[in-house]
Amino acid sequence: MNMRELQKAQQKLMKMQQELEESEFTGTAGGGAVTITMNGKFETTAVKIDPEAFSAEDIADLEVMVLAASRDAFNKVSEAQQKMMASVTGGLRIPGMF
Numbered sequence: 001m002n003m004r005e006l007q008k009a010q011q012k013l014m015k016m017q018q019e020l021e022e023s024e025f026t027g028t029a030g031g032g033a034v035t036i037t038m039n040g041k042f043e044t045t046a047v048k049i050d051p052e053a054f055s056a057e058d059i060a061d062l063e064v065m066v067l068a069a070s071r072d073a074f075n076k077v078s079e080a081q082q083k084m085m086a087s088v089t090g091g092l093r094i095p096g097m098f
Contacts (some may be wrong), residue, residue: 013088019083027073029065036066038073039078
């Protein structure tokens with residue numbers, strides 16, 4: 001790649017990264033009883049719990065579902081980052097990038 005192509009790729013990567021950071025990803029658990037929303041910077045932006053799905057005795061189950069929903073959202077952000085990088089680099093792994 002020459003310098004001009006590298007600059008174009010860098011600009012494209014920066015734009016895509018900004019779009020990714022502004023995107024939201026939703027993880028769920030318990031058939032939707034727990035929903036966690038995370039942005040492309042792995043920041044949790046919302047937690048929703050269906051109050052009808054749990055009683056006071058179900059707290060342990062609720063805690064497990066919150067963790068599961070969080071992992072689900074995290075995995076979706078990671079997958080989106082990997083797809084973005086693959087589209088920019090053609091699948092070439094660049095050290096230090098994600």
